[in-house]
Amino acid sequence: MEARTSVIQSRLEQVKQIICVASGKGGVGKSMVASNLALSLSQKGLKVGLLDLDLYGPSTHVILGVQPDSFPDEHHGIIPPVVHGINFMSVVYFTEDKPGAFRGDDISNIILELLAITQWGSLDYLIVDLPPGIGDEILDVIHLLPQSKYIVVTIPSKVALRAVEKLLRILKELDVPLLGVIENMSFKKDSMVTAFCETEGAPYLGRLGFDESLEDAIGDPKKLQTSLFAEDMDVVVAKLG
Ligand SMILES: Nc1ncnc2c1ncn2[C@@H]1O[C@H](COP(=O)(O)OP(=O)(O)OP(=O)(O)O)[C@@H](O)[C@H]1O
Ligand SMILES: [Mg+2]
Numbered sequence: 001m002e003a004r005t006s007v008i009q010s011r012l013e014q015v016k017q018i019i020c021v022a023s024g025k026g027g028v029g030k031s032m033v034a035s036n037l038a039l040s041l042s043q044k045g046l047k048v049g050l051l052d053l054d055l056y057g058p059s060t061h062v063i064l065g066v067q068p069d070s071f072p073d074e075h076h077g078i079i080p081p082v083v084h085g086i087n088f089m090s091v092v093y094f095t096e097d098k099p100g101a102f103r104g105d106d107i108s109n110i111i112l113e114l115l116a117i118t119q120w121g122s123l124d125y126l127i128v129d130l131p132p133g134i135g136d137e138i139l140d141v142i143h144l145l146p147q148s149k150y151i152v153v154t155i156p157s158k159v160a161l162r163a164v165e166k167l168l169r170i171l172k173e174l175d176v177p178l179l180g181v182i183e184n185m186s187f188k189k190d191s192m193v194t195a196f197c198e199t200e201g202a203p204y205l206g207r208l209g210f211d212e213s214l215e216d217a218i219g220d221p222k223k224l225q226t227s228l229f230a231e232d233m234d235v236v237v238a239k240l241g
Contacts, residue, residue: 008115008144011077014122015049018148019179019240020141024163026132028155029184029208034129035063036233037151039225042085044237046124049080052090053111053141054131055102061092065219068092077119084221089118107136115144134167142176149177151205153184156191168200180205182236205239208232 012018021034031054038050052060061068066083071093073079080087094110095102102110120126128148131137141148150171154164164181171178180203183193187210197204209232217223224230 004112004116005144008112011116011118011120012126012145012147015120015126016124018126018128018145019151020128020130020138020145020148021151021153022130022138022167023132023153023160024134024165024167025154025160028132028153028160030132030153031059031063031129032214032229033151033153033182033184033208033233034127035060036224036230037237038086038125038127039064039084039221040230040233040237041125041127043225047087047122048085049087049089049120049123049126050129051114051118051126052092052129053114053137054129055091055095055107055110055137056131058090058092058095060129061088061090063218063224064088064221066090075119077117079119087120087123089114104136108140111137111140112144133163134170138167142171142174149179151179152181152202154181154193154196155185156183156187156193158192161192161196165196165200168202178202179240183207185210206232206236208236 021030023030038048042048050060052058064083066088072081080089091110152164152167154160181197182205186207194204208229211227211229214227214229217227
């Protein structure tokens, strides 16, 4: 094993499960799902970490109402601040003050560094929010966190499913464990997503309805936890066992 990979693995020694939230498509609700999944598991009394690896558009800090104005404490590594019971870490602490564009090597180095210095301690679950698409970040994470299982988020749209199909094929090719597909912003039962999952041989984890009041809950975890979105998420979380 490469030295840096083994450092990362030693940081994760006491993490029981890693769940990555991905989609081939942008804007389908990955960050909302990842944040709510973390809140929901934490509410059940489990020890949960949330890691935001979206370099261009980190958003879980916005969803959870975290001000990334001070760098987390350092002691033999970085200690994730605890936000509403969740151990929270985000690329935003590394990228906030830097202008937009990162090249492939910068992306890989930031991800490597973040994984190599974060001290998660003991966790039941580490939830990872991934950026849209099938770029360097997801390929790095597949390589660096080989024990991860994946949740793929989509919306009921042919356009989104075309991109999701590509991601599912890549996960399959690389032998990456798939927990299943979540249908977000769902507006009717038995949509094209259930049929799509059957064709792809992917578990269908359930549907999250369009929640008109979700925008009001952004930045307020208490409101998020009582939202219709969270209610729908609980049904999905129950299926994860
Ligand atoms: N079920 C829903 N009902 C209403 N609004 C939703 C729902 N799911 C997500 N949203 C809203 O859609 C927007 C996009 O969600 P989110 O940022 O989670 O998507 P994403 O897939 O992470 O996007 P990106 O690809 O940019 O990372 C947000 O404003 C979010 O509040
Ligand atoms: Mg996102």
